[in-house]
Amino acid sequence: MCLAIGIDVHSKKLTSFAVPQDEENIDESEFCLEFNKEFKSTPADRTTLNRMAAWLNGREHLILIENSTKTHEVFWILTDLGCVVVVANASDLYRITMSVKKTDYHDCRELAHYARRYLNGEREFATCLIVTAEQLNRRQLCRIYAQASSGLSDLRRRIRSYMLARGIAVSIPERDIVSEASLRELEMVADTSMSLLIDEARRQRDRIKKIKNEILKEFKNDELFQLIYSIPGFGIVTASYLSAMIVDIGRFASAAAFAAYYGVVPKQRESADHSVRCGITRRGDDITREMLVDGTFHHISIDVNRRSDVSRFYDRLRSRGFPHKKALMACANKMAQKMFAILTTKTPYRI
Template sequence: MRFVPPKSTDQLAVQAVHRIRRRLIADRVRLANQIRGLLSEHGIVIARDISQLRRGLSIIAGSTDDSLSDLVRSLMRELQAELTEIDYRIAVYDREIREIFRTSDQCQRLGKIEGIGPVTATALIAAVGDRSCFKNGRQFAAWLGLVPKQRSSRGRARLFGISKRGDRYLRTLTIHGARAGGKQDPRSLWLDKLRQRRHPNVAAVALANKNARIVWAMLSAGTFYESALAVTAT
């Protein structure tokens, strides 16, 4: 088992920002689910998209033509205000993360990788610290839980789904970032071909694994991202 060295004060501060933001996002998800559940009991169904929920609440709060009672409508206004407050607090932490990203050379370099933005870059730098504790990119990807589980018997190696070990937050960020596509560079074309052969989730994990190895290579060598070499990176 490998352990990441103790983190600096700055790294711990950045991690605190991420943890508070993550908790607020979880609170927003729980609140949104409760609002949808309450409205569905009155025959009002709102799509799962958070923007649709905001628009729906605005209409409900200002309308008197539906079947909602005055008490329920008053409760919806309170929940709308609570949702607005959470949105505002998340936006504050998003601005803080963008400022950290803007002032960090390492984060700026990682941000050049397709699928890694300010949130993922700052979270990786804050969590990893000293890159020398990993011998290669595969160990770093394994630390993130992005490599397949392996079981060997009689000289035969059987590969299963990813191990999902390590930090779930970092793994989620890298996989969600890998889902972005639509470009025509060699790396995106490679991903499009992979999506044609495999399930989109498998393709996203494969790209997240590749991104993790690229991150380790860049941090360990102090180099910049070169998209022309990304397709063959291992």
């Protein structure tokens, strides 16, 4: 039989409680009594977690932790020490979130009982994906690029605004205003303020190029990245960011669940016998959703011969009177489901 352990994690303190999976097992019940005396309230440090792992060595167990800011550190220390740890989505733990007895000891007892019911086959909460340090680094690298790219877009607006105020124009208006050709042309008429904007644009472009090279180096052997990158319109940064957030395609039960992860599925509003489909849910990471939508838009834009079913779907929606944004979101949903098929079958994109 197995031990069910709940740990209430805080930045400086751990409160733990253990119960046997089978309450009639005398040996496990006695062990739980000793464990609860030893680890009722302890410092949240590696020494304590080492002692806990030593106590549990050789005994089947499941440790349940509520997702919080300290969770990642505790999860990986215990996992590296050979412990079996599950992290629960905090919003699903109603016996804790709705309780009037908000104490650490009460919460860890409830977590222990949640863990026991989990061992016995009940699924009352969603489990959280806890990524490795390498995966965290990849995500951070992609987010740094997204922030730098957003900063460059803001700089473009500032330069355009300043040009408008000064009556400055470039020979090819539709050219990227921060391209080297545009900046060289602007240098010829630049005053002090414009010179500073040009210098800032060059620094930002160089930084973005450096980050992009680091991303390519980090993801070049990643299978998920290669499969997403095979989709026309999905560039290096988009493919890397999406693969960094997916981590493991096997954690999604279906294509619909995969699309829901990006928040591009319609919300449902139900009342009595009526069910109304509303705007998209917008759940999940905003940048991930933005990357998916941008990739879908580029996919449609470059498909001039309309060989892709996503492009044809967009045209059908537009011909029926759908606004561009609404049609694009529906296509992003379709693209997410298509991406799910590519990643699960490990087959690069084919028309």
